[in-house]
Amino acid sequence: MDPKELKRVRLVKRIAQEFPDGALVNLGIGMPTMVANYIPEGRTILLHSENGFTGLGPAAQKGKEDQRVVNAGGQPVTIIPGGAYFDSAMSFAIIRGGHVDYTVLGALEVDMEGNLANYMIPGKMVPGMGGAMDLVAGARNVIIAMEHVNKNGAPKILKKCSLPLTAKGEVDLIVTDMAFIRVTKKGLVLEEIAEDTTVEEVIKATEAPLHIAGKMGKF
Amino acid sequence: MKPILTADKAVEDIKDGATLMVAGFMGCGNAFTLVDALIRKGTKDLNLITSDTAYPDVGVGRIICQNRAATLTASHIGTNPVSGQKMNSGELKVTLVPQGTLAERMRAKGAGLGGVLTPTGIGTAVEEGKQKLNIGGKDFLLELPLGAEFAFIKAEVADKYGNAYLPAATKNMAVSMAMAADHVILEAEKIVEAGELDPDRVTIPGVFISAIVQSTLPASNLQLKA
Numbered sequence: 268m269d270p271k272e273l274k275r276v277r278l279v280k281r282i283a284q285e286f287p288d289g290a291l292v293n294l295g296i297g298m299p300t301m302v303a304n305y306i307p308e309g310r311t312i313l314l315h316s317e318n319g320f321t322g323l324g325p326a327a328q329k330g331k332e333d334q335r336v337v338n339a340g341g342q343p344v345t346i347i348p349g350g351a352y353f354d355s356a357m358s359f360a361i362i363r364g365g366h367v368d369y370t371v372l373g374a375l376e377v378d379m380e381g382n383l384a385n386y387m388i389p390g391k392m393v394p395g396m397g398g399a400m401d402l403v404a405g406a407r408n409v410i411i412a413m414e415h416v417n418k419n420g421a422p423k424i425l426k427k428c429s430l431p432l433t434a435k436g437e438v439d440l441i442v443t444d445m446a447f448i449r450v451t452k453k454g455l456v457l458e459e460i461a462e463d464t465t466v467e468e469v470i471k472a473t474e475a476p477l478h479i480a481g482k483m484g485k486f
Numbered sequence: 487m488k489p490i491l492t493a494d495k496a497v498e499d500i501k502d503g504a505t506l507m508v509a510g511f512m513g514c515g516n517a518f519t520l521v522d523a524l525i526r527k528g529t530k531d532l533n534l535i536t537s538d539t540a541y542p543d544v545g546v547g548r549i550i551c552q553n554r555a556a557t558l559t560a561s562h563i564g565t566n567p568v569s570g571q572k573m574n575s576g577e578l579k580v581t582l583v584p585q586g587t588l589a590e591r592m593r594a595k596g597a598g599l600g601g602v603l604t605p606t607g608i609g610t611a612v613e614e615g616k617q618k619l620n621i622g623g624k625d626f627l628l629e630l631p632l633g634a635e636f637a638f639i640k641a642e643v644a645d646k647y648g649n650a651y652l653p654a655a656t657k658n659m660a661v662s663m664a665m666a667a668d669h670v671i672l673e674a675e676k677i678v679e680a681g682e683l684d685p686d687r688v689t690i691p692g693v694f695i696s697a698i699v700q701s702t703l704p705a706s707n708l709q710l711k712a
Contacts, residue, residue: 333654335513337655339670340512341513354659355588359590360586382609395564397564400610401585404607407657435609
């Protein structure tokens, strides 16, 4: 596995440890989807697919696709035993009503107040928010899975988001290839660092001020 | 009993400038036969309301790509690049609505409610121009009901009273849209006699349905893509 991929695996593995047995979880497209592959042994979680079911299973095998069963990205998937189908109004009632325990999403920017920008870059990328705004406003815990810095090496964890917000003050945890950061009322708390980095390096790669936890964990 | 019409007859009354809801999610659950008939008829300047605009050559995506819509209300247009191009060129007026808000606004219309209060969009561009209410110490946006003159719904089975069974993940926006639109055209793969569809398996009660059309095109975007 290439080093970048290894870092991603480490990150999603760390997030997977956050879910208690039986949690209902909604995973965003891309890196967040990988989290499902690393649920610790002995725990089961139920995945929610916002287009209309719980019990989202793996991608459908080639030749066995059922066009009536797709995920929120439109790809043919499967439903596990114990799953349930419903319509969009029910699906988003489940989300907004606080019945989804965790959502994991990517981010373009996140800031020290737990604000999230992940759905548009004005003039460049305007795909629409889809279900992201409902998920971030409604899920009990919002976890951001992302690279610590952008393609140009600039911080993505900012004092204040500059892009249009997906939601205000809803982010609970930020997990990156470098750090595990909790959003608290007093600001961002660096609780753990990746095994191949240092606290100093994390601080350097982060625009927002970080409180350093008394006991620093590693992942 | 509801009229069983040909697709061409069913879309006859959809005039230029009409407001149309099309159920489906990334093509899954789109009424392909009805969309095809509407495109053949040449209706234009539609005010289209849909969850997303699927893919350029699939279902509801064709309405965008063949220049039949003047406005679009949707939650996601990212999988159909033509929607974005037309939005940027000013050819298509696009209103982006959070997906849950879209479903609930249509449901509110069909349920006779004056709107819904949602936390979604608070502190974002979505709240612009909307009334904010504080209920129990928490801020909510007042989102207004959303209706349409017509809706296209796709079912696997319909009985002659319009009761419809929509399997698996094809339900998505269909229930809310069937409630919200004045004239709901139901495309069904199989049309059965009253009594042949178990009342316990009805996803959408026939009370919302205006006419039934037999599907003649493949049900799936996967099949269409193959």
